[in-house]
Amino acid sequence: MEKVKxxxxxxxxxxxxxxxxxxxxxxxxxxxxxxxxxxxxxAGCGKTLLSxxxxxxxxxxxxxxxxxxxxxxxxxxLTLNVKSLGFDLDKxxxxxKLVIDHVRxxxxxxxxxxxxxxxxxFIRLGHAIDTVKAKRVVLDxxxxxxxxLDNQAILRAELRRLFHWLKDKGVTAIITGERxxxxxxxxxxxxxxxxxxxxxDHRVIEQVSTRRLRIVKYRGTxxxxxxxxxxxDKDGISVLPITSLxxxxxxxxxxVSTGVPGLDDMFIGGGFFKGSxxxxxxxxxxxxxxxxxxxxxxxxxxxxxxxYFAFEESPQxxxxxMRSIGLDLEPHIQKxxxxxxxxxxxxxxxxxxxxxxxxxxKEYNPTxxxxxxxxxxxxxxxxxxxxxMLVRLIxxxxxxxxxxxxxxxxxxxxxxxxxxxxxxxxxxVDTWVTVRDIEGIGERxxxxxxxxxxxxxxxxxxxxxxxxxxxxxxxxxxxxxxxxLTGAARKTNELQRKVSQLKLQNExxxxxxxxxxxxxxxxxxxAALNNEFExxxxxxxILKATEQLHSKxxxxxxxxxxxxx
Amino acid sequence: MSKQVAEWQLLLYIAGQTPKSVKALSNIKKYxxxxxxxxxxxxxxxxxxNPQLAENDQILAVPTLVRKLPEPIRKIIxxxxxxxxxxxxxxxxxxxxxx
Numbered sequence: 210m211e212k213v214k215x216x217x218x219x220x221x222x223x224x225x226x227x228x229x230x231x232x233x234x235x236x237x238x239x240x241x242x243x244x245x246x247x248x249x250x251x252a253g254c255g256k257t258l259l260s261x262x263x264x265x266x267x268x269x270x271x272x273x274x275x276x277x278x279x280x281x282x283x284x285x286x287l288t289l290n291v292k293s294l295g296f297d298l299d300k301x302x303x304x305x306k307l308v309i310d311h312v313r314x315x316x317x318x319x320x321x322x323x324x325x326x327x328x329x330x331f332i333r334l335g336h337a338i339d340t341v342k343a344k345r346v347v348l349d350x351x352x353x354x355x356x357x358l359d360n361q362a363i364l365r366a367e368l369r370r371l372f373h374w375l376k377d378k379g380v381t382a383i384i385t386g387e388r389x390x391x392x393x394x395x396x397x398x399x400x401x402x403x404x405x406x407x408x409x410d411h412r413v414i415e416q417v418s419t420r421r422l423r424i425v426k427y428r429g430t431x432x433x434x435x436x437x438x439x440x441x442d443k444d445g446i447s448v449l450p451i452t453s454l455x456x457x458x459x460x461x462x463x464x465v466s467t468g469v470p471g472l473d474d475m476f477i478g479g480g481f482f483k484g485s486x487x488x489x490x491x492x493x494x495x496x497x498x499x500x501x502x503x504x505x506x507x508x509x510x511x512x513x514x515x516x517y518f519a520f521e522e523s524p525q526x527x528x529x530x531m532r533s534i535g536l537d538l539e540p541h542i543q544k545x546x547x548x549x550x551x552x553x554x555x556x557x558x559x560x561x562x563x564x565x566x567x568x569x570x571k572e573y574n575p576t577x578x579x580x581x582x583x584x585x586x587x588x589x590x591x592x593x594x595x596x597x598m599l600v601r602l603i604x605x606x607x608x609x610x611x612x613x614x615x616x617x618x619x620x621x622x623x624x625x626x627x628x629x630x631x632x633x634x635x636x637x638v639d640t641w642v643t644v645r646d647i648e649g650i651g652e653r654x655x656x657x658x659x660x661x662x663x664x665x666x667x668x669x670x671x672x673x674x675x676x677x678x679x680x681x682x683x684x685x686x687x688x689x690x691x692x693x694l695t696g697a698a699r700k701t702n703e704l705q706r707k708v709s710q711l712k713l714q715n716e717x718x719x720x721x722x723x724x725x726x727x728x729x730x731x732x733x734x735x736a737a738l739n740n741e742f743e744x745x746x747x748x749x750x751i752l753k754a755t756e757q758l759h760s761k762x763x764x765x766x767x768x769x770x771x772x773x774x
Numbered sequence: 775m776s777k778q779v780a781e782w783q784l785l786l787y788i789a790g791q792t793p794k795s796v797k798a799l800s801n802i803k804k805y806x807x808x809x810x811x812x813x814x815x816x817x818x819x820x821x822x823x824n825p826q827l828a829e830n831d832q833i834l835a836v837p838t839l840v841r842k843l844p845e846p847i848r849k850i851i852x853x854x855x856x857x858x859x860x861x862x863x864x865x866x867x868x869x870x871x872x873x
Binding site for chain 2: 326
């Protein structure tokens with residue numbers, strides 16, 4: 210039975226894709242082709258739905274017809290149940306693609322005497338398979354047979370024969386079984402179906418339920434071994450295999466503004482990348498929600514659709530609080546650009562939250578999603594679950610090219626290490642902005658800084674910001690001797706700087722005056738000297754002229770006589 | 775067997791002429807003759823020939839004897855080797871007694 214898997218011969222284990230989102234990735238291709246697979250689990254964990262989805266997807270996506278043999282639910286109920294998933298079983302039946310056979314065993318109607326076998330069941334199943342040339346068969350809770358028939362020895366022998374018969378038929382079958390106390394199924398069906406066993410689980414941890422799926426065994430092939438959470442929504446079951454995420458979404462180089470005046474300048478690009486996700490973390494009361502609301506407001510102003518998931522405040526409260534700082538979101542809601550969804554995180558399990566988010570996002574098709582705060586979801590599940598849900602969520606947002614902003618409440622810590630919520634999200638987000646308290650000299654100020662911004666240069670400064678009646682303002686950086694100054698220190702420093710500036714100005718003015726004075730003195734000196742020089746020059750030139758006259762007269766007396774000849 | 779609707783309508787589902795079905799048929803014929811002479815019909819349905827009929831009467835096991843009439847429907851599965859059980863199961867015994 211066991212097939213040798215060797216990488217050398219490049220043998221590919223034949224598998225039948227289930228079409229269930231995520232399950233094919235875990236099973237690396239689907240259920241074993243032409244063999245029975247056992248799906249077991251407690252009541253209400255989705256066995257019937259999973260198997261029904263297997264059949265429907267087979268018909269709609271893989272062109273493989275199916276037979277559903279139900280031992281529990283009547284055909285009518287089954288049809289109705291999957292109608293909510295958008296599948297019309299009646300149409301499949303009319304198209305000869307699906308046979309639903311409800312096997313009803315009324316114990317009160319049946320008496321047993323002597324030897325018998327289950328050939329009737331075989332014939333029914335065989336007939337159904339032949340009618341639609343089915344490749345997929347579901348036997349929904351064979352265990353009903355055990356409650357309907359007394360002779361266990363015959364039953365077990367016949368079940369063994371049934372599974373061999375199914376294999377001979379070459380159909381890929383799903384057998385569902387109710388979970389037993391110490392065994393996987395109550396009647397030990399795993400004895401017969403040994404190729405692939407999948408366990409569904411629906412457990413409640415701290416009043417919150419989570420569905421999980423695990424492949425217990427899968428002969429002849431590798432498979433994911435973890436417990437994977439799965440959710441049931443209007444599209445049926447989808448498993449969340451976080452380990453097999455494909456990171457191949459489109460990226461945008463468009464920039465969206467943060468909406469906070471001044472914050473844009475801290476990014477070299479001038480904002481966030483469109484379609485990226487932003488984490489705003491901070492301790493209590495550091496204006497995370499305000500930053501988020503500013504972002505929402507900015508997007509709405511640009512006629513973008515925004516969905517705001519508030520896990521702490523009601524929409525009315527949020528609107529009132531934002532109005533107090535001069536941010537009116539009401540008009541955006543009236544224009545239909547902004548939707549605020551408020552719910553308590555403990556309202557339902559993580560998958561249901563994810564489901565709600567997905568649903569709203571799908572219906573409303575926003576370009577921006579804000580989750581405030583994401584850390585509240587931690588209270589719903591274990592860090593691992595939260596992380597896997599966030600990965601799923603972020604993945605979904607990115608696929609749809611939705612710019613998202615999450616706020617995260619961090620605990621007050623002195624070593625400024627990120628706490629649980631941040632840790633689980635930080636590696637997933639593209640941009641991480643932190644708002645924090647800057648405490649000192651008897652006051653508390655707010656600072657904002659960028660921890661990371663993938664693909665974009667950013668400022669390394671902690672900028673102080675204040676929230677006034679007219680909104681949020683980033684203040685200019687005030688550098689002191691020991692770094693950046695905030696609050697009162699900033700004021701003191703500003704004052705000091707003003708004083709010293711004034712002093713400097715005075716000094717300068719004084720210097721200027723002295724220079725002009727000096728110049729005047731010098732100029733006066735120069736004039737005096739000039740005067741002196743002129744008088745000397747005059748004197749000298751008079752002397753010179755007298756001298757010349759004198760010498761002229763002298764030469765005339767020497768040569769006067771010949772002149773007269 | 776009479777042409778008008780018999781008081782007792784019995785259906786025996788079999789799958790081929792297996793020893794079990796042959797035995798069941800001979801058993802029910804014997805019991806019917808004994809207790810319901812003249813007021814019964816037995817129809818034999820071979821599921822190998824007419825597999826689509828299995829669904830109507832919710833047949834799982836073969837051989838299965840179905841009492842169509844009188845209402846309500848009763849089913850007895852097995853080779854019908856225990857006469858007492860068959861007669862009680864078909865309510866023949868009580869009928870005989872009340873008559």
